[in-house]
Amino acid sequence: MKPMNVFVLSFGVALAAPLAAMAGGDHGHAGHGKPAATAATSAAADMVDGEVRKVDKAAAKVTLKHGEIKSLEMPGMTMVFQVKDPAMLDAVKAGDKVRFKAEKAGSSFVVTELAPAN
Numbered sequence: 001m002k003p004m005n006v007f008v009l010s011f012g013v014a015l016a017a018p019l020a021a022m023a024g025g026d027h028g029h030a031g032h033g034k035p036a037a038t039a040a041t042s043a044a045a046d047m048v049d050g051e052v053r054k055v056d057k058a059a060a061k062v063t064l065k066h067g068e069i070k071s072l073e074m075p076g077m078t079m080v081f082q083v084k085d086p087a088m089l090d091a092v093k094a095g096d097k098v099r100f101k102a103e104k105a106g107s108s109f110v111v112t113e114l115a116p117a118n
């Protein structure tokens with residue numbers, strides 16, 4: 001019976017390891033979005049990937065599904081942004097993949113740069 005006990009023991013260890021790794025990875029979510037972007041030193045480091053959901057040029061607003069925005073300490077989500085200049089919205093439409101830069105202005109967020117992703 002001894003060999004069986006050894007087998008059960010090592011199986012238990014092998015199973016526990018990946019579970020521990022998963023739990024740890026979850027906690028790291030907020031801080032470890034895109035290592036490549038962190039390494040970049042240019043202004044492009046602040047650019048965030050997003051996808052246009054809705055354009056409201058009359059109100060100077062755009063709804064973006066965006067990835068993590070480190071500078072605003074915001075996780076990925078879909079939300080409405082003001083745009084600095086409504087003319088910025090001429091270049092994009094719903095469904096477009098974009099890269100943008102946003103900053104906090106009072107209680108709202110303003111997109112200061114917006115460009116098609118490709």
Ligand SMILES: [Cu+2]
Nearest residue numbers: 074077078079
């Ligand atoms: Cu957001």
